Amino acid sequence: MTGAAGLSSINCTQCGAGLSVLGGGRVLSHICGYCGAVLDAQDNYKILTSIGKRDNPYSPVKIGMTLSVDGAEFTVIGTLGMVERYRGQVWRWTEHQLFSATHGYAWLSYEEGNFVFTRKLRRMPNPSWITLKTVNNADTPPRAWYGRKYYRYYETVEKELDFIEGEFNWVPELGAKTTSVTLMSSDAMLSYSQTPTEREVERSTLLDRAATLADLGIDPNAIPGAKHHPLTPFRPFAHEGFVRTTLLGFAAASLLLAMTFAVIGGSTVLRTDRLAVDRLPQSIPFELSNTAQLVRVDLQSDVNNAYALFSTEITGPDGQPLVAAARATQFYTGVEGGERWREGSRNARYLFRAEAPGVHEITLDLEEAESWRGSHVPVREVTLRIREGQPTYFWMVIATVGFILGAGALVARRAVHEKRRWMGSDWTDE
Amino acid sequence: MADTTLTCPNCGYGFAELQRATRMFDCPSCGTTLFRGDLALEPMGDHGEMHEMPMLFGLHDTIETGSERLTVIGHVRFDYGRGWWDEMWAIDGNGNGAWISIDEGDVVLQHPIAPDDQPRWKASPDLGSSFTFHGEPYTVTETDRGTAIAIRGELPEQLRVGEAHDFVNASGQRGGLISGEFWDGGRAWYEGYWLDPFEIRVERAA
Numbered sequence: 328m329t330g331a332a333g334l335s336s337i338n339c340t341q342c343g344a345g346l347s348v349l350g351g352g353r354v355l356s357h358i359c360g361y362c363g364a365v366l367d368a369q370d371n372y373k374i375l376t377s378i379g380k381r382d383n384p385y386s387p388v389k390i391g392m393t394l395s396v397d398g399a400e401f402t403v404i405g406t407l408g409m410v411e412r413y414r415g416q417v418w419r420w421t422e423h424q425l426f427s428a429t430h431g432y433a434w435l436s437y438e439e440g441n442f443v444f445t446r447k448l449r450r451m452p453n454p455s456w457i458t459l460k461t462v463n464n465a466d467t468p469p470r471a472w473y474g475r476k477y478y479r480y481y482e483t484v485e486k487e488l489d490f491i492e493g494e495f496n497w498v499p500e501l502g503a504k505t506t507s508v509t510l511m512s513s514d515a516m517l518s519y520s521q522t523p524t525e526r527e528v529e530r531s532t533l534l535d536r537a538a539t540l541a542d543l544g545i546d547p548n549a550i551p552g553a554k555h556h557p558l559t560p561f562r563p564f565a566h567e568g569f570v571r572t573t574l575l576g577f578a579a580a581s582l583l584l585a586m587t588f589a590v591i592g593g594s595t596v597l598r599t600d601r602l603a604v605d606r607l608p609q610s611i612p613f614e615l616s617n618t619a620q621l622v623r624v625d626l627q628s629d630v631n632n633a634y635a636l637f638s639t640e641i642t643g644p645d646g647q648p649l650v651a652a653a654r655a656t657q658f659y660t661g662v663e664g665g666e667r668w669r670e671g672s673r674n675a676r677y678l679f680r681a682e683a684p685g686v687h688e689i690t691l692d693l694e695e696a697e698s699w700r701g702s703h704v705p706v707r708e709v710t711l712r713i714r715e716g717q718p719t720y721f722w723m724v725i726a727t728v729g730f731i732l733g734a735g736a737l738v739a740r741r742a743v744h745e746k747r748r749w750m751g752s753d754w755t756d757e
Numbered sequence: 758m759a760d761t762t763l764t765c766p767n768c769g770y771g772f773a774e775l776q777r778a779t780r781m782f783d784c785p786s787c788g789t790t791l792f793r794g795d796l797a798l799e800p801m802g803d804h805g806e807m808h809e810m811p812m813l814f815g816l817h818d819t820i821e822t823g824s825e826r827l828t829v830i831g832h833v834r835f836d837y838g839r840g841w842w843d844e845m846w847a848i849d850g851n852g853n854g855a856w857i858s859i860d861e862g863d864v865v866l867q868h869p870i871a872p873d874d875q876p877r878w879k880a881s882p883d884l885g886s887s888f889t890f891h892g893e894p895y896t897v898t899e900t901d902r903g904t905a906i907a908i909r910g911e912l913p914e915q916l917r918v919g920e921a922h923d924f925v926n927a928s929g930q931r932g933g934l935i936s937g938e939f940w941d942g943g944r945a946w947y948e949g950y951w952l953d954p955f956e957i958r959v960e961r962a963a
Contacts (some may be wrong), residue, residue, distance in 0.1 A: 351861045352837075353860075353861050374881030388771070397955055399955070422878050426861075428810060428811040429811050429812060429813040429862065429954065430862040431862015431954065448953070449952070449953055450932070450950075457929075472774065486961075578770075
């Protein structure tokens with residue numbers, strides 16, 4: 328309920344110190360920062376108990392500071408020191424109770440340089456409650472649905488109250504423990520928190536550090552830098568989605584071109600009948616007219632369970648050697664363990680570029696041949712085919728790989744960010 | 758449906774756009790609270806002091822809650838001793854009304870429960886009392902007494918500044934909220950649900 332107007336300060340009923348009254352009508356307790364008296368804000372600030380003077384936990388946020396969150400104006404009215412202990416490790420952070428005359432009560436947490444805004448949900452997520460037992464019995468990380476987003480289990484924390492000062496819409500007790508099961512989406516956390524007397528579901532978002540510091544009036548140079556927080560948003564490059572889609576489009580186009588080039592055969596300028604290898608070497612003339620594109624030489628032998636190395640030499644229209652190349656054909660088959668196998672190829676090829684149009688000549692010879700089986704004749708015949716105007720798909724393949732790597736790098740960057748966000752999760756599949 | 762024939766008996770101010778369902782309203786010209794009887798307007802006294810406070814939304818503002826679009830036409834402020842809360846009477850495009858309670862960021866939208874459907878209590882039940890309404894278990898989580906201290910705009914029922922009533926709020930296990938109001942010789946029950954103040958879209962009155 329909205330607090331009575333005009334009440335802006337009181338005197339501590341234990342030590343007499345002046346205390347600002349910043350919260351609203353639902354403030355239940357006021358803890359004096361000077362003497363530690365816990366006062367009943369609903370009953371003339373009667374002393375409920377006293378925790379004594381305690382050292383403030385470090386936080387740049389002070390009671391009385393104001394900030395704006397999603398258009399709502401909040402005032403810092405209280406400070407809690409929190410501690411979590413697990414297997415000998417200790418984590419400490421501060422939580423500040425906020426009050427807004429229009430939006431009620433919320434929390435501002437300061438942890439490792441980050442500011443997190445937390446508020447209680449009135450409209451429940453689905454499921455409306457998740458317990459530690461639910462988590463322990465789950466085969467997969469528990470999930471929840473809220474505000475058109477999925478949340479996945481992140482961690483379970485048992486936090487303990489270590490320090491209290493200021494106004495609160497409840498009555499905090501030193502040493503009180505709260506167990507929170509936390510789930511995380513891309514931009515927020517849901518915490519199912521339970522104390523011995525109360526259950527609440529809260530939603531937390533990471534505030535922009537620079538804007539929050541400016542809002543609170545805190546000098547950024549006077550506080551430590553922020554460590555990575557699981558809610559740190561991914562910052563895509565400018566037009567990243569468009570760039571990624573374009574890269575994948577280019578990759579598809581270049582792959583299509585590469586496949587087209589691989590299928591296009593050019594025009595045949597020489598095709599021999601089967602040439603008996605025992606009548607090699609043979610020289611065969613052929614005419615080339617296209618010097619703009621590559622010439623492809625194909626050899627096909629009847630090698631079987633054997634190896635055959637053919638040499639070729641091509642001379643140009645001027646009679647000078649243009650290309651000398653050796654290519655092997657080898658083909659093996661067999662049965663092993665009841666299964667047939669084959670390897671190698673009876674085909675071989677190479678590409679070259681003609682320097683001038685005109686009549687060329689190719690000389691084909693068998694350099695060596697060897698059979699896997701001792702008495703078997705390794706090769707008997709070979710055919711030769713030469714095609715000009717041969718497009719090459721090599722660079723298209725390179726381009727395809729490049730474009731895919733580019734798009735992959737963008738996807739990988741996002742994946743690395745996600746992996747880093749979830750590194751702190753305590754979920755294990757065991 | 759608007760009534761264009763009424764004038765304030767105190768100052769003669771004409772009410773051009775008064776809802777037919779409106780039973781009482783305050784005169785913006787002279788501050789007199791008026792009750793609309795069967796035949797004439799009846800002065801009911803002063804409309805009280807409505808102190809300026811930051812508010813999520815106010816009189817004549819239109820709000821969208823996701824499922825409903827409502828315009829606030831009436832505003833009552835209740836005092837509970839240590840502070841106050843606001844009740845807004847709002848109507849949709851068809852003239853159907855709802856009460857919206859605003860209490861430091863706790864916002865509840867409620868519709869009246871028909872008399873033959875109301876919980877059984879004729880007086881304010883105790884804190885912790887339980888009952889079932891339409892299959893949902895409810896527990897009384899708050900009881901107190903409120904006094905109307907200021908009235909603005911149009912309201913569907915008769916209410917005077919200084920009038921007090923006991924009230925209870927009962928929370929349902931599935932998120933519902935039922936409120937009961939009790940006064941000498943009468944009671945009223947309302948059912949509704951919480952609104953998230955961060956998700957309410959407000960169109961401010963010009």
